[in-house]
Amino acid sequence: MSDDQQNDEFRQQALDYHANPVPGKIEIALTKSADSAADLALAYSPGVAEPVREIAQNSENVYKYTAKGNMVAVISNGTAILGLGNLGPLASKPVMEGKALLFKRFAGLDSIDIEVKHRTIDEFVDTVANISDTFGGINLEDIKAPDCFEIERRLIERCDVPVFHDDQHGTAIVTAAGMLNAIELQGKDLKEARIVCLGAGAAAIACMELLIKCGAMREKIYMLDRKGVIHTRRDDLNEYKELFANNTDMRTLEDVIEGADLFLGVSGPDLLEPEALKLMADKPIVFACSNPDPEIKPELAHDVRDDLIMGHRAL
Numbered sequence: 001m002s003d004d005q006q007n008d009e010f011r012q013q014a015l016d017y018h019a020n021p022v023p024g025k026i027e028i029a030l031t032k033s034a035d036s037a038a039d040l041a042l043a044y045s046p047g048v049a050e051p052v053r054e055i056a057q058n059s060e061n062v063y064k065y066t067a068k069g070n071m072v073a074v075i076s077n078g079t080a081i082l083g084l085g086n087l088g089p090l091a092s093k094p095v096m097e098g099k100a101l102l103f104k105r106f107a108g109l110d111s112i113d114i115e116v117k118h119r120t121i122d123e124f125v126d127t128v129a130n131i132s133d134t135f136g137g138i139n140l141e142d143i144k145a146p147d148c149f150e151i152e153r154r155l156i157e158r159c160d161v162p163v164f165h166d167d168q169h170g171t172a173i174v175t176a177a178g179m180l181n182a183i184e185l186q187g188k189d190l191k192e193a194r195i196v197c198l199g200a201g202a203a204a205i206a207c208m209e210l211l212i213k214c215g216a217m218r219e220k221i222y223m224l225d226r227k228g229v230i231h232t233r234r235d236d237l238n239e240y241k242e243l244f245a246n247n248t249d250m251r252t253l254e255d256v257i258e259g260a261d262l263f264l265g266v267s268g269p270d271l272l273e274p275e276a277l278k279l280m281a282d283k284p285i286v287f288a289c290s291n292p293d294p295e296i297k298p299e300l301a302h303d304v305r306d307d308l309i310m311g312h313r314a315l
Contacts, residue, residue, distance in 0.1 A: 018094060025097045026104070026111070031067070063136075072111040073135040074099045075128055077118060079144035080167070080201065082291040083268055089115035092142050099141060099166070111139075121147055125154045132159040140165040145202040146238045168206035171266070175287060176210045179262065182309040186283040188261055190215040194281070196257050197244075198295060199266035200225035205240050207264060222246060222256035224267075229256055254279065261285065265295030272296040274304045287311040 018025065033039045041047050051065035063069040078092035096113030103111040114131075118124040128151075132138055138161060140152060152165045164170075183190050195216060197204050200223050212218055223230045223244040229252065230237060232245045250256050253272075257263065258279040265272060265288045272288065272295040280286075286301055286308055288294035294312045301310050 025094075025101045026113070067110060068134065069136045070108075070110050071135050072100075072103055072109050072137045072139055073114055073128075073131070074103075074111055074139045074141060075114045075116060076140070076142045077116050077124055078142060079147065081142045083293070086144060089117050095142060099139065103139075121150055121154075125151055125158070128155055129158040132161055132163075135161060137161050138163045141167060143167070143202070145200075145205065146240050148202045149240060165202065167202045171203040171289070172206040172210040175207045175264065175289065176214055178311050179211065179264075179285065179287065180214060182285045182287075182311065183262070186261075186285060186309060188283065188285075191217060193220065193261040194259060195221045195262045195264070196253070196260045197221060197223045197264045197266070198253060198271060199223075199264075199290075200230060200241050200244070201266065203266045203289075204264070205244070207266065208244060218244070219246070222248070222250070222260075224253055224256070228252055263287065265290055267295060269293035270295065270297075272301075274300060277301060277304050277308075280305070280308075282307060284308045285311075289313060 032043060034043055051061070054061045054065060074096045076089065076092040076096050078089040079086045081087050081092050081095060093113060093115055096115065100111035100113050103109040116124055116127050118127060128138065132155070138155065138159060140148065140155070140163065143151060143165070148165055148167065152163060152168070155163045180190070183193065190211070193216060195208070195211070197208055204223065208216075208221055208223065212221075221244060223241070225241065227234075227236070229248065229250050230241050230245050231251070232247045234245065237245060254276050257276050259281050261281050262285045263272065263280065268290050270293070271290075272286070274296070277284070277286065277296065284305060284307070286296070288296050288301070288310070289312065291313050298310050298312050301308060
């Protein structure tokens, strides 16, 4: 079977999975009996008045009498969906439902996806902050940089529940853990490692900041966006990219990847050419994390280098 045939088959499997036997991946289930008039009298009027009174007297009782403590909101505006870009809130819904599925499957947490239309950061923050008391936690997802940094900061200040931006922190934690293991296996020293990061969005910046906390040297990190290497003579950088501006004459991926020990891709498909991979140092580490398609296909990377450790999103 050719690669195109495999891709077509997987695409149809994915569509069928989401459509059948009912559309979507989550549903609401009851946790109490609702079979009799007596049950309904307890669940709703008049019995529901009793927990209402208890919560009114002490707001902490909401965790005793409602599902708030086991409920996470997964919220997006669809401005940075996977590696597909700004496709809008509605197109982000399958991803947000998928995160709700993961919360339930692996943590036993109930989760509701919420897709927000807005014109400004202020509107988005107001919307989320105004509904945050409904939930025990807020999981932000697929929000473009640099907006995501400001949105998360403001919501942490305004909300009384934990706020977490998965594209920053979730990706960074998993990536850093994998890279630390790979560095050890390759016999390298993170403090001495030359690192190339292709991509300069929320995930890229968060991954590099966490690697720095783990011991990487900021001056040995070369970050690239759509315009090439982020360097000190550029005048188009936001405050987050400026943290990774190198004082260098190098401008292209080929320039900075020569002799590099570690490559992280959080950009787009097929952007790491085999010839560029050949320029990396001995025993390189390549994490091609673009979703759904990696910066370089694993089989191609292994054909070019037999001494690398390759990380990527697996089917």
